[in-house]
Amino acid sequence: MRINNNNFQKNANTSLVAQLIWKSPGISRVDIARELNLYRSTVTNIISALIDDEVVYEGEEGSGMSRGGRKPIILRLNEKFGCVVGFDIQPSHYRAVILDITGSLLFQDKGKLPEVDFDGIITYLMDIVLKQIDKLGIPLLAVVAGIPGIVDAENGMIIYAEPFDLRNYDFYSFFTKNYDVLVFVENDANCTAWLEMTINRNVNLGDFMCMIADYHEGSYQFGDRAGIGVGLGLSIGGKVYHGSHHSSGEICTLSWRGHNIGQTGLPEDLLIRSVSDEQAWKVWMIDLFSSLVPVLSVFDPRVFFIHGKPFSDEQKIRDLLCDSCPQFLDVLKKVNCKLIFDTQDESVVAKGAAMMFLQKLFAVPELSEIESRTHFDWEDVIAQAYPMKKTYRKPRLEVRNA
Numbered sequence: 001m002r003i004n005n006n007n008f009q010k011n012a013n014t015s016l017v018a019q020l021i022w023k024s025p026g027i028s029r030v031d032i033a034r035e036l037n038l039y040r041s042t043v044t045n046i047i048s049a050l051i052d053d054e055v056v057y058e059g060e061e062g063s064g065m066s067r068g069g070r071k072p073i074i075l076r077l078n079e080k081f082g083c084v085v086g087f088d089i090q091p092s093h094y095r096a097v098i099l100d101i102t103g104s105l106l107f108q109d110k111g112k113l114p115e116v117d118f119d120g121i122i123t124y125l126m127d128i129v130l131k132q133i134d135k136l137g138i139p140l141l142a143v144v145a146g147i148p149g150i151v152d153a154e155n156g157m158i159i160y161a162e163p164f165d166l167r168n169y170d171f172y173s174f175f176t177k178n179y180d181v182l183v184f185v186e187n188d189a190n191c192t193a194w195l196e197m198t199i200n201r202n203v204n205l206g207d208f209m210c211m212i213a214d215y216h217e218g219s220y221q222f223g224d225r226a227g228i229g230v231g232l233g234l235s236i237g238g239k240v241y242h243g244s245h246h247s248s249g250e251i252c253t254l255s256w257r258g259h260n261i262g263q264t265g266l267p268e269d270l271l272i273r274s275v276s277d278e279q280a281w282k283v284w285m286i287d288l289f290s291s292l293v294p295v296l297s298v299f300d301p302r303v304f305f306i307h308g309k310p311f312s313d314e315q316k317i318r319d320l321l322c323d324s325c326p327q328f329l330d331v332l333k334k335v336n337c338k339l340i341f342d343t344q345d346e347s348v349v350a351k352g353a354a355m356m357f358l359q360k361l362f363a364v365p366e367l368s369e370i371e372s373r374t375h376f377d378w379e380d381v382i383a384q385a386y387p388m389k390k391t392y393r394k395p396r397l398e399v400r401n402a
Contacts, residue, residue, distance in 0.1 A: 011377045012364045013038065017046045018378075019362035021056060021075050022102070023201055028072030047075065053382050055081050055101075077102050082141035082385045085129045086354030088188060088347065089113075089121065089147050090214055090229075091163040095350040096129055100138065103198060103358055107132045108347050118164055119174060126179060139385040142182035144353040145171065146191035148214075148229055150247045153186045154372035159246060162262070163216065163229070172373055182384060184374050186356055188212060188349045189231030189249045192307050193240045194359055195352030206302035208235050209295075212349065213308035215275055227271035228284060228310050230263065234299070253291040264288075285320055289328045296331045303338045307348045314341040 016036050021027055027035075033043045050056040059074045079100040088095040091113075098107040107129070114124050126143070133140050149161025156172025158164075175183040186194070192210040210233040232249035234241040241248050255265035264271070264287055273280035296304065311317060321328050332339055342348070361381065 007377075008365070008370075011379075013042065014046055014050070014378045015362060015364050017043060018050065018055065018077070019364075021077055022358075022362045025076050025102075026059065026074040028074055030072055032075075053081075053385075054078050055382075079104060080138055082139045082381070083133065083136065084141050084354045084357045085133075085143045086191075086350040086352070086356075087125055087143070087145040088191070088349035088353065089125070089145055090188075091216060094121075094125060095347045096125060097347055097350040097354055098129060098132060098136070099351070099354045099358070101141070101358065101361070103355060105351070106136060106138075108350070110346065118166060118169065122171075122175065123178070140181050141381060141384050142184065142357040143175070143179070144184040144186060144191075144356050146186055146188040146349040146353040148188050148231060150245075150250060151185055151187045151190075152246045153184065153190070153242065154374060156183065156185055156374050158185060182357070182374075182376055182380065184353075184356060186353060187231065187233070187242075187246075187249065188214075189233040190240050190242070191233070191349045191352030191356060192305065193233030193235045193352070194356040195348055196303075196305055197235060197238075197240070198352075198355035198359055205235070207237070207300070208303040208305065209233070209299060209301045210235075210305040210307060211292075211311075213310040215310060227262075228274055230288060230308075230310075232295075234301075251288075251291065253287045255287050255291075282320060282324070285317065286324050289321060289325045293327050293331050296328075296335060296337060300335045301337050303340060304332070306339070306341045306343065307345075308343060309346065311341060312343040314343070317341075 016038075017032055020032050020035060024031075029040065029043050029047055032038070032047075033040045036043070047056060051058065055078055056075050057078050059076050079102050081101055083098050083100050083106060086097045086099065093110065093112055095110040096108065097105060100106055109128060113121055116124065122145075129143075130140075147158060147161055148163050149166065150159040151157070151161075152159055156170070156175075158166050158169040158171050160167055161169070171185040172183060189210060189212045192212045193208075196205065196208065196210060211230065212233070213228050213230040216227055216229050230251060232251055234248055243249075251263055253264045256263065257265050262271075264284075266284065266287060270280045270283060274284040275281075345351070360376075365375075365377065
């Protein structure tokens, strides 16, 4: 790859260099040039600009070559350059994290949501994290929210979120009118796919699938039903797949019919009892996992990740599958798919939301993405980091009428 004198190529090469430092902390300029097949002068210019902008810093000297010569200077990302906020917004509760640009966790929180409308919920959550960011003294680069529902991530639109009774909600417009920061919104299950892509960025995962479940307690505020909500996130060819209508991963089980509200056709009382009643839980699990058999056989993923508290007892679920849904385990063997339970971290959606920004920051931009409202480049990120202190306009918190 050779650099061209245009803004797109400049951003592409900057992303390639920064991505390599992100993936391989301690790499040198010489190794970057060799790995990316770029001119050394090109790499030197990019690194110099990143150092000037305090994105990268020079660390200690690396090991010298066996034949002697000057020891290479290693490069690292500056964790103080900026941070990103990730939200997991559910009907009755939230989880929030703040990560630095290396992906390290700086802050996390969880709690109940106030009795306000959705605009008020965003304001409430931003108040929480902005106080923490003031304490950290690190510039806020971006905010990413994960939410259950159908989301147009490229344009910042929540097309349909049944748990919040939202239709065509312009998340991007509301946010940018009130906060001076890059902003994104994504389906919560897709956030777990972004998480796995980031955690395993030095591993070739291939095509993979993530499943996330959360307990819905039932909300008098939004009318959400009690029970267990579940979603799927798909990664194909190293990218999160959103589908033709942004609804990829919105699962309907085999019991579902056109007149049913929600994801299954199971009785309402059983869905409510599935949270605490053993027999109802088994019926729900069997309905879910049997519905995934054709999905796995057609999609042919290399790995299937399972997240969420409802799946926390791995052995219990494996025993249930052996006894009551053996076809699920059989199809995993058939397509040679590895099953991985990762259920202990309650903040996977919030972390995955924040990591979505990191993935985009360190990815080579595509021409098709430039026209989207949420597109950004390195100039935008540098501008976001300065000045260190920003002024945020906060909308008034309005109580939702009963």
